[in-house]
Amino acid sequence: MCPPPDPGSLRGGPAGTRTGADVTGTGQDGSRRTVVGIDGSPGARAALVWALADAARRGARLDVVTTFPVEVYWGDPQLLDERRIEAVRADMLQRATAQVEEVRAETGHADVQVGVTVAAGSPAAQLLAAAEDADLLVVGSRGRGAVRSSVLGSVALHCVTHARVPVVVVHPRADAALDPPRVVVGLDGSAESARALERAAAEAALLGGEVVAVAAYSPGSYWSDVYDVVIPPAERLEADARTGAEAMVEAAALPEGVPVRVETGQGPAGDVLVRAAQGAELLVVGGHGQGAIRGMLLGSVALHCVVAGPCPVVVVPPETRGERGAHGR
The missing domain is CATH 3.40.50.620 (HUPs)
Incomplete structure (x- = not known):
């Protein structure tokens, strides 16, 4: 298996810049990898909860990916304010890491090795890139997309139609799961x-x-x-x-x-x-x-x-x- 992308690498200029942090855990050898997308929405949080539990079951590393948009000006790329981008990225990294720690504490999956990546650009494109060498991609059924009333979010739809690995779309449960599973x-x-x-x-x-x-x-x-x-x-x-x-x-x-x-x-x-x-x-x-x-x-x-x-x-x-x-x- 190829290793996950270097969180500090630059890919395609500011629109593809990534940065990240490790939220350490023990018990995994890192040979298997799951990617999950979060954006602060309830649906994405549910996806993170599911992905953590699944990673614990299969002994996989969990790579958490969150994104923010960057306006690329056609006429002059130099109009991008790098300082503002860095401030947004740092804030997103802090929020994402805090949510991961919160969910890990609630679910008790402290042994799962977790990394957090913040990427500038399209959520769907960044998730697909991060999952290229992964074993699984997990997304919520709905996120913070523009069409909040849609039954299926555009990011989830794009991922299930283009991913080369299995994709899990996590829906809010309307009833309790049966036993045995x-x-x-x-x-x-x-x-x-x-x-x-x-x-x-x-x-x-x-x-x-x-x-x-x-x-x-x-x-x-x-x-x-x-x-x-x-x-x-x-x-x-x-x-x-x-x-x-x-x-x-x-x-x-x-x-x-x-x-x-x-x-x-x-x-x-x-x-x-x-x-x-x-x-x-x-x-x-x-x-x-x-x-x-x-x-x-x-x-x-x-x-x-x-x-x-x-x-x-x-x-x-x-x-x-x-x-x-x-x-x-």
């Missing part, structure tokens, strides 16, 4: 959902819980009654979905001792998964599945889950180096 994963026969299944099993192993593998089926609704003759009955569709999901579970390379239960649900796949994830610790989806529009940056089912998920949602990209961290390899 459940990790829900969607299966549709695609290679992407097979990778999501392996990720879900690895997460369940860390949590000491079970995997609920969910396959959705839908007879469809058409204007013409002729389709009633062509489309198999719902019972046949349910049986085919269950058989296919069970075959995927059987063929997957899963950790020993993790129970996997197959469930089916009738309706659009996104709705079925969101319902199944009520009370779950995690909902895991592949970034792309068997949808008709294969060129989209994020599949419609994954997007629906990221927007409407009742628990933290893990989006596994088509090819991910972060699986190594989840499996402990």
Whole structure:
């Protein structure tokens, strides 16, 4: 694994300048790394709480990234006030470090090695750059974006559509998690959902819980009654979905001792998964599945889950180096 970026390095002038500090901890060897973005919002704080607990479970270093905007003047870059930028950066570093210390004290995860980085520029771009060699990227579902009423923040959306590592979008919980912990994963026969299944099993192993593998089926609704003759009955569709999901579970390379239960649900796949994830610790989806529009940056089912998920949602990209961290390899 490549080491994290040097917090004191300069990348691309003032708009890419980073600075940081270590909030020391013990017990980690630094070989695994998680990146989490914070901006002072309740959603970002929830992401930090989740990321600290997850880093403690997997023995990972946690890199906390916060950003501030810098206006770059087209006509004359020299118009930038470096002293003001340094003052803003120092203030942001102090605030971010204080929040990290506060959350560490509240959660009791003092053994997690934590570093804080302040970067000037776009939050999404800086988070993606920081996570380039990480095992996981964690973001809140909403932050301090301009559209405060949006269901999903623009930073979270940009990260899940462009990151090369798994991204966790942390939603505020509407209910308590069930015991034992459940990790829900969607299966549709695609290679992407097979990778999501392996990720879900690895997460369940860390949590000491079970995997609920969910396959959705839908007879469809058409204007013409002729389709009633062509489309198999719902019972046949349910049986085919269950058989296919069970075959995927059987063929997957899963950790020993993790129970996997197959469930089916009738309706659009996104709705079925969101319902199944009520009370779950995690909902895991592949970034792309068997949808008709294969060129989209994020599949419609994954997007629906990221927007409407009742628990933290893990989006596994088509090819991910972060699986190594989840499996402990």
